[in-house]
Amino acid sequence: MGFCDDVKAAAEQIAAAQEVTIISHIDADGIACEAILSQAVSRLEIPVKSVFVRQLEPLTMPQVPADSSLKVFADLGAGQQNLMRDRGFTDKEILIIDHHVSQPVEGCQYTQVNCLPYGFTRMSAAGVSYLVSKELDSANTDLAMLAVIGNVGDMMAREKCGLVGPARDIIVEDGARHGSVEVRKKDLNCYGTSTRPLHLSLAYNDDPFIKGITNNPEGARQFLKRLGIRQQAPDGRWYVWEEIPVEDKRTVISALAEQLMANGEKLDRLLAETYGFPLETPRTPLRNAQEYATVLNACGRWSKPQVGGAILRGDRGQAYRDAEHMLTNHRSIIRDLLQFIIDTGVKELENLQWLHVGGRYPDTIVGIGAGMALSKLNSSKPILIMCEVPEDRNLTKVSMRTNERVVEKGIDLQQALASASAEYGGGGGGHKIAAGAYIPKTAEQEFVERVNRILGEQFAAACPGHR
Numbered sequence: 001m002g003f004c005d006d007v008k009a010a011a012e013q014i015a016a017a018q019e020v021t022i023i024s025h026i027d028a029d030g031i032a033c034e035a036i037l038s039q040a041v042s043r044l045e046i047p048v049k050s051v052f053v054r055q056l057e058p059l060t061m062p063q064v065p066a067d068s069s070l071k072v073f074a075d076l077g078a079g080q081q082n083l084m085r086d087r088g089f090t091d092k093e094i095l096i097i098d099h100h101v102s103q104p105v106e107g108c109q110y111t112q113v114n115c116l117p118y119g120f121t122r123m124s125a126a127g128v129s130y131l132v133s134k135e136l137d138s139a140n141t142d143l144a145m146l147a148v149i150g151n152v153g154d155m156m157a158r159e160k161c162g163l164v165g166p167a168r169d170i171i172v173e174d175g176a177r178h179g180s181v182e183v184r185k186k187d188l189n190c191y192g193t194s195t196r197p198l199h200l201s202l203a204y205n206d207d208p209f210i211k212g213i214t215n216n217p218e219g220a221r222q223f224l225k226r227l228g229i230r231q232q233a234p235d236g237r238w239y240v241w242e243e244i245p246v247e248d249k250r251t252v253i254s255a256l257a258e259q260l261m262a263n264g265e266k267l268d269r270l271l272a273e274t275y276g277f278p279l280e281t282p283r284t285p286l287r288n289a290q291e292y293a294t295v296l297n298a299c300g301r302w303s304k305p306q307v308g309g310a311i312l313r314g315d316r317g318q319a320y321r322d323a324e325h326m327l328t329n330h331r332s333i334i335r336d337l338l339q340f341i342i343d344t345g346v347k348e349l350e351n352l353q354w355l356h357v358g359g360r361y362p363d364t365i366v367g368i369g370a371g372m373a374l375s376k377l378n379s380s381k382p383i384l385i386m387c388e389v390p391e392d393r394n395l396t397k398v399s400m401r402t403n404e405r406v407v408e409k410g411i412d413l414q415q416a417l418a419s420a421s422a423e424y425g426g427g428g429g430g431h432k433i434a435a436g437a438y439i440p441k442t443a444e445q446e447f448v449e450r451v452n453r454i455l456g457e458q459f460a461a462a463c464p465g466h467r
């Protein structure tokens with residue numbers, strides 16, 4: 001059996017269902033999964049309902065209905081098959097569409113389509129959902145765009161500066177052929193290209209870190225001025241990257257390259273393949289995959305994943321207005337958190353820097369704040385932030401972030417947090433560059449020291465000379 005056979009088996013199981021319930025995650029990837037699968041299912045005229053969960057655990061399991069529908073778990077489930085078994089679900093009732101590490105359980109053979117065991121490590125669950133939907137009906141290629149958003153939202157394009165493998169060769173290609181995805185091969189590797197004034201887009205970018213520009217809006221503005229780039233429209237509005245002429249883009253990119261070289265930095269992170277959405281309104285966050293994913297994440301983190309789903313289905317009225325509010329709120333709280341981190345300061349250990357923010361900020365945004373604070377702190381050390389969990393006073397949520405340079409030196413935050421949290425009876429996961437965990441509150445101090453030691457071992461293993 002290959003991956004394609006698994007995709008076929010999943011499609012067959014859906015096509016044979018009388019009724020479907022989709023259980024998905026509240027992040028951009030999970031929201032995209034739900035929108036892809038529920039549209040593909042309803043196009044077959046099979047009744048479909050959706051349930052979103054923050055994570056699949058004993059507490060959230062009762063949200064999954066015990067009816068006769070086929071339960072399709074998307075972007076979660078592979079690692080929680082024990083919960084399905086404990087709930088009494090039979091093999092026939094369950095389909096798992098995931099890209100996380102699978103943990104089979106005894107006595108059950110749930111159908112699962114998962115790209116990970118086949119070595120496709122850079123495809124998200126929205127990608128797998130799309131392949132299943134395309135198998136259901138080859139006319140579903142309008143959904144490829146949604147899969148691109150889910151993949152980019154799950155950072156699948158980050159390490160290689162673009163999507164790779166089947167996510168690139170099948171999904172991006174389908175989207176481009178359909179006309180809803182525009183592939184920009186050597187674009188600037190920068191966030192906010194559809195909505196942020198040019199100089200802010202450059203200043204807020206820290207991958208790559210460019211001296212004089214990163215974290216320096218005025219420096220970025222002067223840099224563009226020296227290049228003779230027109231930054232404002234006659235009415236005073238600031239131009240964004242996506243609308244400036246292609247010659248200006250070339251001028252900016254080569255000047256940034258010179259700046260990096262002058263500082264002895266590598267150029268490998270300057271350019272990326274990016275994905276634009278030409279059918280969306282110009283200068284809105286729906287115009288490119290990264291910013292679109294932020295809109296979905298904002299909806300999920302403020303407990304309105306259905307609003308994100310409505311936008312993916314084409315609602316540009318009330319749902320879009322609600323999402324804009326959430327996005328504004330999302331950004332202002334993150335800015336506030338960022339300032340709190342900078343003002344309070346972090347404690348430095350040998351291999352990490354850390355801070356406990358208590359119960360001041362929602363646990364769903366602490367990781368994002370940590371990532372943004374990193375470039376303003378010592379970015380050669382991963383950052384670890386702890387916060388309270390509102391639903392459970394005995395638990396602490398841990399978020400860690402680092403950057404590509406540190407990952408290249410052998411750091412794997414997913415591995416560090418998963419193994420350290422397991423030692424204290426908690427759990428964790430994520431990616432090399434960004435990971436999270438839940439631990440008992442009583443273990444906080446010891447845990448930080450344990451992670452510090454694991455990171456030291458990772459540095460040492462990758463580079464025996466490192467101390």
Ligand SMILES: [Mn+2]
Nearest residue numbers: 029075125154
């Ligand atoms: Mn995912």
